[in-house]
Amino acid sequence: MATIAHETPRTATPVNYLNVEHGWKSWLFTTDHKRIAVLYLVSITIMFAVGGFAAVLFRINLLTPEGLFSPEMYNRLFSLHGIIMVFFFLVPSIPATLANFLIPIMVGAKDLAFPRINLLSWYLYVIGALFAMYCVFRGGVDTGWTFYAPYSSTYSNSYVVPAVAGVFVAGFSSILTGLNFIVTVHKMRAPGMTWSRLPLFVWSNYATGLIQVLGTPVLAISLTLIALERVAHVGIFDPNIGGDPILFQHLFWFYSHPAVYIMILPGMGVISEIVSCFSRKRVFGYNFVAFSSMAIAVLSFVVWGHHMFVTGQSVYTSVAFSILSFMVAVPSAIKVFNWTATMYKGSVSFDTPMLYAFGFIGLFTIGGLTGLFLACLALDVPVHGTYFIVAHFHYVMVGGMVMAYMGGLHFWWPKMTGRMYPQVWSQISAAIIFVGFNLTFFPQFILGYLGMPRRYHAYPPEFQMLNVLSTAGSSILAVGYVIPLIYFLWSLKNGPIAGKNPWGAAGLEWQIQSPPTTYNFDDTPVVNEEAYNYGPVEEVVG
């Protein structure tokens, strides 16, 4: 279905979650999951802008081999970028906004299981973000987003403690979000909404919730120990008293590798929804896709040592981690195969969300396959700590997760706001993002392969051409992100009224009004069909 049925604007907008109350208090004290999702949307957009601005600045620094800024400035910029983007954008991005908005609706509930805890999680996020901003205004932090000891605990002269405190608090916000999702999926499903009828978006966010709950506390304690060590000037990661800095890496990556899946699993869920809708087909191999989310969540916890192949970690442990890391490729590949199979012989249309889904599948595949290079013990040694790694995880995180996030926003925007955005502009900006992204990060694969190390403010002159290309790409990418911001804001007042179901999609969220009412459903829905019940392709007139 390529056309979109716009309803004619009505004079009186029906009561919905947006217009039911007014004033700042109705927002700051709300317990409505949809309003909290909007609060999150605004906050993470601000943080994304801050993190993106830092990225543009240090890309400018890398235009010349000598670097335009001081090394100290450069170190603070890339650390700021990493910390903000990982902990304050990617981790909460889809779970706290789209999933917060959609999970109760998709399972047929009035709200998440713990609405007040949901609000608390937003406040914790804001407090964490304020700590991070305080750190920036005091002069920033230069440890990179990984806070490796003993640099972070002993030697760094930057403001490590406020940054660590910010991440700590934001971590608890993430835990509470995950906890809420887990309990909601277990206990709040509507009659007839069995596990095998759950949308795959719910499955993937459930798996994400498990990781958030099981992993984040370990990050919290490892950062606490770093902060204690800075305060006491002695600690368990301090080699002077026999401490082992590598232990910090164990604890840190016990969270931070699974965190990579906190950042990608929700995106995979979005892609399942979009691909199914715009192919007019049930997702191929539903059970496998659902199961692969759970498999990824479990496997993600036993591969963390692939970040430590060159640290002095036991070779035997490294071998085990290497083999286990290869295994993660299996469930990831299952997903890619199944999305492709879903499109096969489907009635595929090219609306904006689907363009982002295409972008996701292609870029995530490149990011995933280069991940196999890095899981390979012998191959990781030369490329470790080079731009190859940087390119790899940006293909997964930006090419994957941000693409999915944008795709999801474009898919559910009419549901969240009741308004449609301009199609042409959104398609143009999707194309700009795709081009800008590849121009930014593909050269970094080559740079890394040629041996340019990451996190250096200067480089040998022969790398300049590729660096200039990358910087040029990053400015195109920035333009690509600004355009949606403009038309989304524009659409709030001027966009055509979207109606209940502008895409003709299946799923409970498309059967209620746009924007939904505060309690989502007038009566508790009773579910008696599978997810993605699109019927035979031939019957759809499109």
Added chain:
Amino acid sequence: MTAHIPKVRPLVLVWASLIVLTGITSAVSKIDLGEWNVVVALIIAVTKASLVAWIFMGVRYTTTLTKLFVVAGLVWLGIMLLITASDYKSRNWTYQGQPWSQTKTVGGSH
């Protein structure tokens, strides 16, 4: 509500066992069992913790789902402890000579 209401007797019995086990573990710690001291101490601690969880926290009377969650939490703790320990345990194993004729030496100095 259909919640399980515990009886006083089992609660007091668990309390008494916990006190007795605390005494035992303190006493045993004074006896030199070599490496077994820590093993005994941990077995007693696990027993005590299980008693608290099983009766005081009522795991015994909860749903299978809750039990599953408890077990999952412990398994994840085990994953973290065991894999981390595997690194430290095997870090000083060294190859001697060619990889195909290597012998292992366990342990080593720190």
Added chain:
Amino acid sequence: MAETVVPVTHEPTPEETHLRHHFATPEQQMDAATLGMWTFLITEVLFFGGMFAGYAVYRGMYPDAFASTSRYMNLVLGGTNTAVLICSSLTMALSVRAAQLSKRRDLILFLILTMIFGTIFLVIKGFEYHDKWVEQLVPGFNFRYDEAIQYAHNAQILFFLYFAMTGMHALHMVVGLGLLTFLLVQANRRVFHANYFAPVEMIGLYWHFVDIVWIFLFPLLYLIGQNR
């Protein structure tokens, strides 16, 4: 136990069970609370687990240095505190029972007893910290380890872990006492009864969990090296 059980003669109203709008039944609300609390406790297990991992690694690396600290650990105070916490767990369990049976006076009594035990624990802990300070055993602030000089460096790791682990545990106790105060106020206002006792039960779970942490801290910190 002077009060008698108030028999439930009618279907409880939503007000009585504090049923929130988004739940269909009180059972669903209670199930969600229970699962949520256990999920939270799992996060706590892994939070403390990070420090236990550190403990395990360094104890394996420096067994002798760790054992050399035994003469600075006060077994009497540590053992007393273990017993005190076990008693508080019993009174906490009895509080939940009292709430389930609508025995308000018992509930208040047992909550107060639990708080007294909790406070005794913290006071004893305070004395221990004071002793450590006087004996100059606080890493980073006044650490001197003259007796076994060859262990001076590595023993610091144990004392760092000692303060980090017991400190984090004490912090949880303080939070627990705050939560118990909240329960006490609510109990006094007759909020809890046979149809509504979820907060008592949930905070009880938390309190027992904090007890379990101590059950492991006691042998690992106080009982190592006692055999020498």
